[in-house]
Amino acid sequence: MRLRVLLLVCVSSIALTPAWAKETIVEATSTIDGVIVHPDAATVTRRATIDLPADAATILLKNLPFALDADSLRVSGEANGRVTIGAVEARLAPAEPQAPDTAIEAKLKQLRAARESQQVTLDALAAKQAMIARYSQAGPEKLGPETRPLAIGEWSAAFDAIASALTRTGEELRGARVKAKELDDEIHALEAGTGARATRRPSREIAIAVESASGGRLQLSLSYLVSGAYWRPAYDARLETGGAAGKPQLEFIRRAAVTQNTGEDWNDVALSVSTTRAHRGAAAPEVQPQRVSFYEPPIVYAPKAAAPAPMERQMRRSAEAPMAAAAAPEPPPAPAPAEQQTAALESSAFQASFKISGRVGAPGDGTTKSFILSSRRMTPTLAARIAPALDPTAFLEARILNEEDAPLLAGPVAVQRDGMHVGQSRIAFVAPGEAVELGFGADDKIKVARAPVKRLENEPSWFGQTKYETRDFKTTVENLHDFTVPVTVVDQIPFSETTAITVETLPQTTAPTTKQIADKRGVMGWSFDAKPRETKELRLAYRVKWPAERDIVTQPAPIAPR
Template identity: 45%
Template sequence: MRSFFCCVSVSCFSVVAAPVFAADLQVQSKIDAVTVSPDAAQVTRLADIDVPAGATTLVFKGLPAMIDPTSLRVSGVSGAKILIGAVDSRLAIPEVKPADASFDVKLKTLRSERESVQVTLDALETKRAMIAKFAQSDSAKSPADINSFDADKWNEAWDAVGVAMAKVGEDLHNAKVKARDLDEEIGTVEFNRQKPTQQGEPARDVSVAIEADAPTKGQITLSYRIASAGWRPVYDARLDTGDQTKPPALELVRRAAVNQSTHEDWTDVALTVSTVRTNRGTDAPDVQPTKLDFLAVPEVMSDTAAAKAAPSAAQAPAPMPGVPARVPGAGAVNAGARVQLPMVEVGSSLDSNAYQAVFHIPGRVTVPADGTLKSFMTGTLTLSPGLMLVTSPAFDQTAYLQAQFKNDESVPLLAGPVAIYRDNGFVGTGQFTATAPGDDVTLGFGADDRVKIVRITLKRKENDAGWSSNAQNKVDSREFKTTLKNLHEFPVRVLVTDQMPFAENAAIKIEQVATTPPPNAKDVNDKRGVMNWQIDLAPGEQKEIHLAYRMKWPADRDVVFEPVPQAGSVQ
């Protein structure tokens, strides 16, 4: 088999141009392989072809409209020499489906019937008005006329008017009910009437011009990049805390959660997930120089000077085409500014590539185009973690179990949610931060209710006389006690983290009073004022930590406690 390959963008030509009257041959292709990135997918289609000698245009019809036309690539193999010419991509707008004519016929009939009912309503209203007018005219006769009128005839007249009014009222009621029913039916038909609609979604047709030396059969490959697809890492972390006969063990399951809404199902395909983000950009932003200068104070001009300085409408220069007129007071636009994309750490791949990780999903899989999230296992790690309890009693008087381990894989652990299991029980959902190979990982495994933590305030005293307190200064002294007790039948180590405030203003003084026991570390992770203690507790043992400090500032000033969050401080 001879191979043929062409790597061309939309509407570009190879060295051999196809004849003008090339025959069109619609090919039936299927998706064979997909490589999914976090923000896009590379789709590869295969099609068997049987072409005559000479020029032929292969047409791939009905591909998704959201294909990136510049990513189209064509290659293949055949029994004879084939040259590839132009690759064209066109949007195919579906035909408009006409509305159902039966709705229009029914509407015409209903509206005609409604008009007839309206004529009846108008006639009955007129008849009722005439009867009422007749009754009013009789009552307007003079007393002499009334006395000369026979009483029996009065009764007959009243009965005639009453019967006539009752009959007209009943006919009007029936006509109004019929009119209301017709109005409702017309509204229902108008609501349900089909509007002209497109038959299906817009699609893209791709044409490939080829020229064969002889009649031949072969297989052609079409690949393209498409958005509305992606994947994200998810993990299962299953911790066996162990006992006196076996050490703790951690099983970490790595998964890829894939979904796509590309308007084409990926059925029975070879699926690969890659860590490369195709929409991030390819180079670092261009850094422009920045000048620091004094703020120019605008000179206030008198009305006469401003009128002389301002150009007339005829003298004012016209704005350049495509450039918006400058608005007074609007800031200048930095032409060199670029959109800053978030940085994402990319580690080495399973095939020893230093810039990406690629996971090949075993077998062939199906991913529907309806956005359904499908999860595939990409690997399992069995680790021997170190266990420790951690607590921050100033914010939460609970001890939490933590596992520490090293990422010994050649690929990074990407940021993503982690389903946490401890001793076969689901604890909650944690979060991995991006961790490079060889880095340490810390993962929480829920609360330990058998280690009791209690933090109380022993002293909070203002204007303490023991530290240069006078009318010019305010002094605030505080002391806290944290009690830890181990209710387990085995020893535990607890890492207690607490903090005292710091000040950057020289007028505010903060002094740490004797703390027992002294902390093992201060300014933990470069966070000022944060300290921790490592406390070992035997079974049933109880220990205490005392933290005390005092603050002094000018009496004529008020102070405020402000949290100072630092980047990277949240696991």
């Protein structure tokens, strides 16, 4: 019977004691079996099979990632007999030089010889060009043989010969320089590649002290947290409006873009993505008491030479399915849409993760790989949303409910409406059971106009008088569809946080359906069903009063992020 190993795991950063150092060293090869990717790290599980000798031994696992968190290292295992796991040490392995690539070295030698030969050609052409230029600068009286001046009728032929020689030599020199530049670029590229491969990045070694009375086979499991890996959410929202008769349908696809640069490839692993952040913290921050007292000015002493402040460093570090064309006399079957492979949701009361189907891989060079986590079809609630003070355009909006047990993390949303891409939006964090509104582009069959009706300001004639400003706007909404459309108009009036400034809504204002939207002071909304060819008018009027000796300014108020 296989017995569960007695685990006495102790992660240590000090060297092995002399007693362990005399024991047998067993170098083992481990493979990555599973990875859980968090939004800010990854938990890696390795497996190894070791044939243990009798008595004490030290298992040595090499070439583990440098970014491994030694505090998160955990070891467990199973064996045929009784095996005790002792101290576990995570130590830094220095970078090892690599033997040069002989093929690349031979290519470099060949390129350097060609470059030297090309330099000889460049020097010769440059000397020829300089000689022709010096000959062209001589006077006509020195161009003839036996120092006889050249006849005037021969000057034109001499000029043409010099020009032709300079042109031909210049073209040859330009081509030789281009060839030399190409050789230089190729040499530099190869030299840079060999320099990058000259040494491997530092890694870690794990030494595990074990003791077995009779020896046997040990199935070892090793898990650790590693930085340099993360995943980011992305979403697709595809809306089918259905027109006047049909019901709208929305397909919402959740994706995960996995990126890792840990220095090790994840090949043929069981991959999961978790919504839990590994480095977020385990407890709420401690609230400290605050004391209020009168301000005392600091005592100023004679200045002293300031010591340089220490510098702070922050460490930061799809499978294609081949299609076979079968030659058959009968007509091929009608094409069917390919099914999207999705992940399995594993959720609990406090966390959720998605397990990617099958065994997949992710390269360790920072390449991003995308996976579909889930795809759901739902019936949304459609409405037109208008903010006429900012944009006189009606935008189609769909309200959906997150019915999954996993939250929707903040991320971009690619939006399609009736098969057409209409833009990209973004959602904030959406908890399970919470609703979210998604925009699906402009609705050109709803006409919107907003115009000022009246603006009135008084000019005080004496000190202490109150100054006021009255604003009045009319918004017109016309539905050109042949069916009823729910519409929400959002507008605003300023608000004051001081008693010296008052803002009052005037009686001609159309009563809003919602007096305050999303806890935004002064932001109100009017919701109604716009019937076909119906025109709706809304009025918004307010008055601001303040002391005449002061000036006021209207500016956006800060909004707390979600």
